[in-house]
């Protein structure tokens with residue numbers, strides 16, 4: 433198998449009908465792999481499956497990432513269709529609440545943690561049980577630069593993304609040596625999810641980034657493929673920050 437190849441490999445990616453998850457699926461398929469993708473909207477998912485190459489290469493199953501029955505059916509269908517689950521990407525996430533953390537309705541806080549953390553644990557439990565515990569594999573979780581420190585305005589989401597980094601470290605140790613687990617922490621990437629952050633003034637939004645542009649989904653998709661593939665065989669428990677240099681520490685009195 434060539435470097436970074438996904439020949440003979442199968443991945444499940446949650447929340448992959450568009451955006452970062454779709455870009456990761458595209459990269460895996462481009463390198464010879466097969467993918468199962470999820471999302472809530474069945475039509476959008478069917479269109480994405482077709483774009484990826486259709487049946488035999490991609491499988492789409494609609495459902496909510498925090499629905500354990502849905503997760504189980506995706507894992508079962510992937511084994512039935514492709515016979516294995518080498519890779520898993522916990523990508524689907526929600527951010528239903530903005531503002532100070534103590535003003536967030538408890539139901540919204542619960543939803544964020546249900547999807548972003550408890551959902552991720554459940555998916556990993558299922559892929560581990562169905563395939564990885566006997567055959568090994570690799571996992572990527574989609575954190576965020578908001579998980580690296582305080583994030584005024586999106587604190588609930590940021591805390592969930594920090595928890596995802598801790599979960600990644602914990603599982604990397606618990607599931608070693610046969611399963612690797614790494615996180616990715618992107619800055620703002622141009623997707624529907626983040627549109628509100630740059631729609632009115634993209635140049636202004638990109639100004640604090642040393643590379644002077646926002647991310648695009650393929651910036652993250654290629655990194656997902658790297659962390660899943662054998663190219664990163666000695667990397668586990670790490671968080672790869674991909675943010676155009678946004679979080680590079682500067683000396684006093686300096687601004688990006």
Ligand SMILES: NC(=O)c1ccc[n+]([C@@H]2O[C@H](COP(=O)([O-])OP(=O)(O)OC[C@H]3O[C@@H](n4cnc5c(N)ncnc54)[C@H](OP(=O)(O)O)[C@@H]3O)[C@@H](O)[C@H]2O)c1
Nearest residue numbers: 447449450451452471472473497525576620621623625626
């Ligand atoms: N874009 C950024 O700036 C940025 C930065 C840091 C981290 N991230 C993280 O990157 C990941 C992907 O975000 P994105 O920017 O690519 O968003 P996106 O373009 O809006 O895509 C989100 C995908 O997830 C699906 N989805 C949303 N909620 C879901 C749910 N509850 N259950 C199942 N599927 C769901 C969506 O399809 P449906 O709507 O049909 O369900 C869609 O396929 C998230 O974990 C996000 O936190 C994004």
